[in-house]
Amino acid sequence: MKYVNEFRDAKIAQAVAAQIATLADPQRHYKVMEICGGHTHTIYRHGIKDLLPESIELVHGPGCPVCVLPMGRVDDGIAVAEHPEVIFTCFGDMMRVPGSKGSLLEIKARGADVRMVYSPLDALRIARENPDREVVFFAIGFETTAPSTALTLRRAKREGIKNFSVFCNHVTIVPPVRALLDSPDLRLDAFIGPGHVSTVIGCRPYEFISADYGKPVAVAGFEPLDLLQSIMMLMQQLADGRCEVENQYSRIVPWEGNLAALKSMSEVFELRPFFEWRGLGFIAQSALKLSPAYAEFDSELRFSVPGVRVADPKACQCGEVLKGVLKPWECRVFGTSCTPEHPLGTLMVSSEGACAAYFNFGRKSREREPVGAGE
Amino acid sequence: MAADGTVTRQTGDWASVACTLDHDGCVVCSDAGIPLRIVELDGDDALCEDITGAQTLIAVELVAPVGVGDVVLTHGGVAIGRADGLHGQDEEGSREVRQ
Known part of the structure; x- marks a missing residue:
C-alpha cells in the first residue's frame, strides 16, 4: 500500500533498531519524550518500545489536548x-x-x-x-x-x-514543553517533535529546545519506521554531541510551516494570559x-459559564502520567476502576491518551513489567 | 481482561491500514492527519478521496493553489498541508533530513 507498507517494513525496522542499539551507550540511561499523543499511540500499537535497548526509555508527553x-x-x-x-x-x-x-x-x-x-x-x-x-x-x-x-x-x-x-479551548504546544523542561521532576535527554502540529507551525518554534536547553529534537511522522528513524537520529545527535532540530517528516512538514494557516490563526485568535493544564497547572x-x-x-x-476550578478525582493520577513521572500502569486505578469503557481520567478517554494506548496495545510490556513496578 | 491479567483487544482490518476517513484515530490530536487525493475542485472546497476510495468534501483554502490529483493532508475537514513530498519520494522513504 502506498505510503504505508514502505514505513512498516519489518526488515528495515530491525536494521534501524540495530543501528539504534549500536548508537546507545549501555552505561547511560536515555529519556526520550514523544510530545504527541499520536506518537504514543503508534509506539504501543506497533510495539516500538520492545525494539529499543533497555537503556532508552520513552516518556509520554502532554500532546493530547483532550x-x-x-x-x-x-x-x-x-x-x-x-x-x-x-x-x-x-x-x-x-x-x-x-x-x-x-x-x-x-x-x-x-x-x-x-x-x-x-x-x-x-x-x-x-x-x-x-x-x-x-x-x-x-x-x-x-x-x-x-x-x-x-x-x-x-x-x-x-x-x-x-x-x-x-x-x-485551543492550546499551543511550545509553552508546555518549556514547562516540562523547567520542571525539576523530570530529566529528559531528547524530544520527538509532533508531526502534524509541525505541518502548521513548522520546525523553527522548537529551536529553543536545542539552543536554550541543549536537547536534540527530531520532528517525526506517525508510521513505525518514522518513529524508529527519528529515535535513531536523536541517538546519533547524542552520540555526536550535537543538539539540533531535525525534520524526519520532511515529506509532509515544511520547515516554515503553513503560512496561510498561521495567518488565519493570527487573525482569529489571540493568546490567553494563562490557561490551566491538567497535571501541569497554569501555564502563561x-x-x-x-x-x-x-x-x-x-x-x-x-453565555455565562461557571469558570470554577475543579480538582481531579483523588484516585486519578493523570497529572503524574502526563508529566512522565509515572508510567500508565503505575497509576493505582489503571485497568481496574479506570478503563476505556469507564474512564476516570482523561488519559483513558482519548485513543491517543497514554493510558488508553497502553491498555489497548501494551500487553507484552505489561506482562514484563507488573503493576506497581514503579512504586 | 484474561484470568492471567493480560489485556487483549479485537482488531479488525483497520489495524493494517493507514488513517482513512473511516478510521482517523482521535480527531483532536495530531495524528488524525489524513492524506487525501483531490478528485474535484469546487471553489474553496474540494471533493477528496482516501486510499480506500471513500470521498468527502474538504476545505482547501489554506493550501491553495491546489489541483485535481494533488495529495493534501487533512484534519477535521480542512486541508492543513500539501503532501508534495509524497510524490516521487516514496521510493526513498523518509530519508531526507533537514539539518
Whole structure:
C-alpha cells in the first residue's frame, strides 16, 4: 500500500533498531519524550518500545489536548450545553470526557442537544440549517486543529451567521514543553517533535529546545519506521554531541510551516494570559481565545459559564502520567476502576491518551513489567 | 481482561491500514492527519478521496493553489498541508533530513 507498507517494513525496522542499539551507550540511561499523543499511540500499537535497548526509555508527553483539559473546562462546556436553545457540537472523543458532574454524553442522555461533528464546518452547517437555535462548537486541539476553527469562523463572519459561536479551548504546544523542561521532576535527554502540529507551525518554534536547553529534537511522522528513524537520529545527535532540530517528516512538514494557516490563526485568535493544564497547572500564554475582531462568536461572552476550578478525582493520577513521572500502569486505578469503557481520567478517554494506548496495545510490556513496578 | 491479567483487544482490518476517513484515530490530536487525493475542485472546497476510495468534501483554502490529483493532508475537514513530498519520494522513504 502506498505510503504505508514502505514505513512498516519489518526488515528495515530491525536494521534501524540495530543501528539504534549500536548508537546507545549501555552505561547511560536515555529519556526520550514523544510530545504527541499520536506518537504514543503508534509506539504501543506497533510495539516500538520492545525494539529499543533497555537503556532508552520513552516518556509520554502532554500532546493530547483532550487529556490535558482540566475538569473545570468540561463543566463550563456542559453548562453551555444545558441551555435549552443550544445545539452543542463537539468532536467524538470530547463527548466522553468526564467533568465533575458527568460528561457531555450523559447530559445528552438526559435530553440536552449535544451532537458529535467531524469538523467545525459541520457545526457551521448545523447553524445554517437551524437559524432559530444557538449552535456552539467545543473547539479543542493544538495548532493542528486550530486552523480549522479559524477557517470556520472566517466563513461564519463572511456569511454573517449570527447563531454560531465557539467555546475555545485551543492550546499551543511550545509553552508546555518549556514547562516540562523547567520542571525539576523530570530529566529528559531528547524530544520527538509532533508531526502534524509541525505541518502548521513548522520546525523553527522548537529551536529553543536545542539552543536554550541543549536537547536534540527530531520532528517525526506517525508510521513505525518514522518513529524508529527519528529515535535513531536523536541517538546519533547524542552520540555526536550535537543538539539540533531535525525534520524526519520532511515529506509532509515544511520547515516554515503553513503560512496561510498561521495567518488565519493570527487573525482569529489571540493568546490567553494563562490557561490551566491538567497535571501541569497554569501555564502563561499557552492557549488561544478569540480575538476582539471575532468576539461576537465567543461562547464565553455569549453565555455565562461557571469558570470554577475543579480538582481531579483523588484516585486519578493523570497529572503524574502526563508529566512522565509515572508510567500508565503505575497509576493505582489503571485497568481496574479506570478503563476505556469507564474512564476516570482523561488519559483513558482519548485513543491517543497514554493510558488508553497502553491498555489497548501494551500487553507484552505489561506482562514484563507488573503493576506497581514503579512504586 | 484474561484470568492471567493480560489485556487483549479485537482488531479488525483497520489495524493494517493507514488513517482513512473511516478510521482517523482521535480527531483532536495530531495524528488524525489524513492524506487525501483531490478528485474535484469546487471553489474553496474540494471533493477528496482516501486510499480506500471513500470521498468527502474538504476545505482547501489554506493550501491553495491546489489541483485535481494533488495529495493534501487533512484534519477535521480542512486541508492543513500539501503532501508534495509524497510524490516521487516514496521510493526513498523518509530519508531526507533537514539539518
